[in-house]
Amino acid sequence: MLSVMDPDVGDALSGMRDTPEQRLARVATGDKQAFAELYDSTSARVYGLVKRLLVDPAQAEEVTQEIYLEIWQTATRYQQERGSAMSWMLTMAHRRAVDRVRASQASRDRDTRIGIRDYDREYDQVAEHVEVTMEGARVKRALQGLTELQRQAVQLAYYGGLSHSEIAAELHVPVGTVKTRIRDGMIRLRDAMGVTS
Amino acid sequence: MTKRDDAHLLSGAYALDAVTPEEAELVQSAMEHSEELRSEVVGLTDTAVALGLGLPPVAPRPQLRASILDAIQTLPQLPAPAQEAEAPHEEPAIVQTAMPAGAHVVPARRRRRRRPMALLAAAATAVLLFGGGFLVQRTLLEPQSEYTAVVAAADVQSARATVPGGGVVKVSWSKSEHRTAVSVSGVKAPSGKVLQLWSVRGGTATSAGLYEDGDRFALITGTPSSGERLAVTVEPDGGSTQPTSEPIAAVPLDA
Numbered sequence: 438m439l440s441v442m443d444p445d446v447g448d449a450l451s452g453m454r455d456t457p458e459q460r461l462a463r464v465a466t467g468d469k470q471a472f473a474e475l476y477d478s479t480s481a482r483v484y485g486l487v488k489r490l491l492v493d494p495a496q497a498e499e500v501t502q503e504i505y506l507e508i509w510q511t512a513t514r515y516q517q518e519r520g521s522a523m524s525w526m527l528t529m530a531h532r533r534a535v536d537r538v539r540a541s542q543a544s545r546d547r548d549t550r551i552g553i554r555d556y557d558r559e560y561d562q563v564a565e566h567v568e569v570t571m572e573g574a575r576v577k578r579a580l581q582g583l584t585e586l587q588r589q590a591v592q593l594a595y596y597g598g599l600s601h602s603e604i605a606a607e608l609h610v611p612v613g614t615v616k617t618r619i620r621d622g623m624i625r626l627r628d629a630m631g632v633t634s
Numbered sequence: 635m636t637k638r639d640d641a642h643l644l645s646g647a648y649a650l651d652a653v654t655p656e657e658a659e660l661v662q663s664a665m666e667h668s669e670e671l672r673s674e675v676v677g678l679t680d681t682a683v684a685l686g687l688g689l690p691p692v693a694p695r696p697q698l699r700a701s702i703l704d705a706i707q708t709l710p711q712l713p714a715p716a717q718e719a720e721a722p723h724e725e726p727a728i729v730q731t732a733m734p735a736g737a738h739v740v741p742a743r744r745r746r747r748r749r750p751m752a753l754l755a756a757a758a759t760a761v762l763l764f765g766g767g768f769l770v771q772r773t774l775l776e777p778q779s780e781y782t783a784v785v786a787a788a789d790v791q792s793a794r795a796t797v798p799g800g801g802v803v804k805v806s807w808s809k810s811e812h813r814t815a816v817s818v819s820g821v822k823a824p825s826g827k828v829l830q831l832w833s834v835r836g837g838t839a840t841s842a843g844l845y846e847d848g849d850r851f852a853l854i855t856g857t858p859s860s861g862e863r864l865a866v867t868v869e870p871d872g873g874s875t876q877p878t879s880e881p882i883a884a885v886p887l888d889a
Contacts, residue, residue: 467711473703480699481691489689498698499838502705509706513714520680527686528679535651536876540837576688594650595685601647613643620646620678627681 457522465512472509479523480505483530490534490598500537504530531595538598579629587622590615642671649678655878659870784808784815784853795885797821797866803883805864807857814854816864818845821882823868830873834863834884844873858887 455463455471457479463471483504488497508526515525580588589608593599601619605612626632641664647653648661665672784790787808794804801820807813816831823829831842831852842864845852858864865881867874 465711465714469703469706472706473699476699476702481693482687482689484694484698485689485692486686488692498694501694501698502702505702506705506709509709510711513712520676523687524680524683527683531682531686532651537838540839540876572684572687573690576685591646591650591685594647594652595682596689599652600654601652604652616643616647619650619652620643623646623649623678623681624674626684627677630681630684632677632680632684 457526458517461508461512461515461522461525462517464509465515472512475508475522476505479526482523483526486527486530487534489596490531490538496537497534500533501530504533507533535598539600575630579626582629583622583625584618586610586614587618587625590618591622591626594619641665642668642674645671645674646678649675649682655874655876784811784813787811793885793887795883797883801883803864803866803885805858805885805887807887809857812856814857815851816842816845816854817851818866821866826871827868828871828873829882830867830869830877832865832867832877832881833858834865835859835861839865839877841873841875844869860888862887 455474457475460471460475460478464475480501484497484501487500487504488494491497491500504526507529515522580592583591586608590604593604593607594601599607601615602612604619605615608615610618641661644653644657644661648658653661661671661675665675785792785806787810789810790806790808792804792806794802796802797820801818803821804817804819806815818829821829829845831845831854832839833842834840842854843852845866863884863886865877865884867877867879867881869878
């Protein structure tokens with residue numbers, strides 16, 4: 438019953454300079470070479486995000502594998518006009534990583550502690566990191582433009598995988614306040630980073 | 635405060651995956667009726683992606699690449715949307731194919747983001763990765779004979795669990811047949827709800843398809859791996875990407 442897709446026997450070299458969008462379009466036709474290229478060009482981004490959320494390398498690898506298998510399976514659903522391939526993949530990656538964080542109370546407790554203790558230091562590390570990317574510098578600057586509460590709430594949500602009610606408990610503020618601060622903070626970030634949709 | 639106000643207030647938390655499943659549904663539903671909200675959610679989702687791009691890249695171990703490339707060799711892809719519309723709907727459902735009501739009118743961005751998982755839970759002809767590495771699919775073959783082949787196989791193994799308040803979930807599998815059969819008896823999902831099957835390994839649940847009223851069994855391609863459990867939850871019609879309620883039964887599968 439399992440149907441193995443016909444391998445794309447087209448010129449493998451033609452893919453060498455493809456954008457992620459072009460690669461994803463080829464992946465959607467069952468092209469395994471394109472999938473390998475897509476993995477090579479994006480896996481450090483995806484794994485970096487997942488590992489930031491899950492901390493544990495073994496779990497991060499498991500979830501990264503789930504993400505790439507989902508990319509393989511659902512590449513036919515990707516629509517370029519609705520956003521970049523990287524955006525599609527990182528959105529999927531974050532959701533999967535958050536699902537894993539929430540799947541275990543123990544890991545949630547652990548991540549909460551780590552999130553609270555480390556996020557300031559983490560940002561110092563990012564700043565000092567020799568390989569810090571342009572995006573990293575831009576994000577760091579934009580985050581500095583938020584109020585303290587906005588910044589903490591956004592970081593705990595995105596980098597810690599905490600839900601709004603968990604953030605409320607950590608920061609000792611009402612849930613409603615967390616929701617509005619996150620929204621205000623995200624709008625401010627959007628404007629500061631010039632995100633257009 | 636109206637529901638629409640609630641949904642709007644949640645746009646940021648929604649973009650960061652910091653909402654409950656119920657709130658996510660509320661936002662998705664509100665986006666269908668408000669272009670303003672939809673546009674805001676798209677922008678904030680892209681902003682969240684920028685936060686991800688702000689992290690230093692970390693290269694995974696080379697073994698992961700080998701493992702993933704190996705896994706896709708036998709992992710079929712979902713059909714393109716146009717082909718999906720032509721997929722047959724008439725025959726007896728094994729793993730049910732119902733899409734969430736109104737899914738076809740959900741606009742744009744969030745749909746793209748949510749739909750793949752909804753499809754993984756429920757797609758016709760899709761083959762899904764089970765947590766333990768076994769594959770789930772809706773078989774298009776004669777169902778009853780397949781079921782009989784599993785439960786009558788010489789190497790059949792089975793496990794069962796009772797549902798509190800009445801009902802039994804029985805799981806049978808045969809390595810020689812390369813099939814797992816699930817039957818749920820004495821349980822009826824409330825109106826607007828559906829039973830959903832999950833492969834559970836460690837703390838991770840992976841959908842193994844829906845089990846709707848009237849189904850006598852579900853067939854899953856593959857057999858469980860050691861330590862895997864099959865859980866049954868009650869989910870909103872159309873199924874969920876992750877369990878939203880406590881399982882009514884969890885069957886340990888000691889392969």
